[in-house]
Amino acid sequence: MKSGKLKLFVILLGQLLTIMDIFIINVSVPSIQRDMRATHGEMQLMIASYLIGFSSFLITGGRLGDVYGRKKIFMGGTVLFMLSSVGCGLSSGVPQLMAGRFVQGLSAALMAPQVLSMIQILFPEHEERTRAMGWYGITIGLGTIAGQFLGGCFSSLTIMEEPWRLIFLINIPICILAALSSLKVLSESKAPVRQSFDLWGIAVLSAGLFCATYALTTSEHRGVHIQNTVLLIVAACVLLYFIKNQKSRLTNKRPYLVDFGLFRYQNFNLGLVSVSFFFIMLDSYFYILSLFFQDGLGMGSMMAGEIIVFQGLGFILASVFSAKLILKYGKDALIAASGFIVMILAAQLFLFRMKTDFYLFCLLLFFHGVGVGSIIPSLANIALSGISEKLMGNASGVFNTVQQMAAILGIVAVGSVFYYFLGERPSVDDYQKAFSIALLINIFCLFFVMICMIKVPEHILPRTKKRVPFQK
Structure with missing residues (x-):
């Protein structure tokens, strides 16, 4: 094999x-x-x-x-x-x-x-x-x-x-x-029982998600106006119809697109809530950070990019070691990593200023990446653990969709708050205030992530001392 x-x-x-x-x-x-x-x-x-x-x-x-x-x-x-x-x-x-x-x-x-x-x-x-x-x-x-x-x-x-x-x-x-x-190299795998495909469900769900994603994504640049509001209302109606239609199909044993049996798994629900709040925090943070660095603190795009690269380096480093920490400490490692990000964001509230040394910016972004890289790989692991093979693709699709929608929602919602506190003719102090409020929202989101981690059943991320060879 x-x-x-x-x-x-x-x-x-x-x-x-x-x-x-x-x-x-x-x-x-x-x-x-x-x-x-x-x-x-x-x-x-x-x-x-x-x-x-x-x-x-x-x-x-x-x-x-x-x-x-x-x-x-x-x-x-x-x-x-x-x-x-x-x-x-x-x-x-x-x-x-x-x-x-x-x-x-x-x-x-x-x-x-x-x-x-x-x-x-x-x-x-x-x-x-x-x-x-x-x-x-x-x-x-x-x-x-x-x-x-x-x-x-x-x-x-x-x-x-x-x-x-x-x-x-x-x-x-x-x-x-x-x-x-x-x-x-790959072997084929699919649901063990032959199933039909719900083409009508694809059309309805794709239309609903398209309207919602288009409205939210364009709101990021244009702001909320009547067209986007109407699209969001249409999306909500279409998605509500989709849920009702899918439940009816499941009851009558007809082809379906989403099996709502997924939501009977406690860890799946906790994983969805965790990834929602985490990506509302993460994507809004990057969106606002770039604006704050360049427009608020007057950095050039090259300097801002160099600093943000350190976040990616911290992310990669943490991903290398996160598996060992999860295996040794279980969900406690994730709770600690969430708390660590909160501390780093709190430090940025006070230390991200015009006179701050370049290397301190890099260090705080690096530590932020370490915290993020310690958590992201385990979010999907929490949500998908214990899901039966016939539901695995369904669960993965729902998880990825929730993650993407949360990321877009975070950019639009937290970004709107950021712009509100900037005002029409923002000064450096206005940028500082708006950035601080956005960070406080991010910290609030992380507390919800921590609560979800605490509620994750112990058997989903058990501690282990036995080393298993990485071979299939």
Whole structure:
């Protein structure tokens, strides 16, 4: 049987692509806007289109894996990601680039749930799975840093016109490697009982999530106005209808998209609440931090980027060691890590000032990354532990969807509070006040995360002294 490490490496290539392409576009925006002669609004929609496609189809992607096979859907997502990347790289105008980014997000939604599902299935033992989720966390950190680094590197090249196109074309060799390796290394897995697929459910759920994601994502840039309010109301009505429809289908034993039996698992519910509050905190923090550094403290974009890279380095380092801490201390390690982030945010309340030394900024961001990297890999582990194989893709899709929606909600909600306290003509003191209030909201969110961790059953993250070889 193939090594568990090799299988893990292959599926994490898909996770790397998913994360890297969220961040790789950000640094390249000025170059793309100049060469495409795009407006600010068009660029905002181009960035948002990836997240809209990603968030709208995660549950569908998870369910497809359950019904038709996780290996098959993972490979299909990889190939579609490659083709959409080619489309983005060769696009001649903004509409084509928007469409390509949307399809990229959709294909990432096919891959991402299979990654979490296959980790849970490949590594059923707690010790093995915890170490595998540590590597999952490392991949997120690497994707974040690599995305920002490659985006800046390719956009600054002078050997060709429009070098930003390379940020999309670089995906081609990674996709080919992932697809061919999947074909040779991965074993197929799907729900043990043959099931039909709910096409009507896909249409309804995707429409509801699309409306919600589009409204929230565009509110981040345009603010809340009548169009977005109407879209959110429509999304709420569509999603309520979807829930009623799915419950009826389950009762009548007809094909369904979401099995609400998932919510009978206490750890799944705790995992969803934890990841919601954690990503409301995390994504709003990064969004506001960049604004505060550049507009409030007057840093250049290069200096701000260098400081934020230290957060990623701390994240990767923590992901390396987090598995050992979880195995030794169980959920107490996560509670301690949450408290550690609270302390770091509290320190930033008092120490992030114009006269603060550069190295102190770097140190506090590094420690923030250590705390975050100690928690993120275990959130999915908590939610998906003990879920039956037939529900695994469903659970992974729901988990990923909640995570993405929470991230967008955090940016919009906490960002709105931040802008409210800035006022129309903000001074440095106004930025300081708005940043401090945003950090207090982040700390409040972390207290909810800690409460959820306390309530996690001991058997979900048991302490262990026995070392199990990392092999499948």
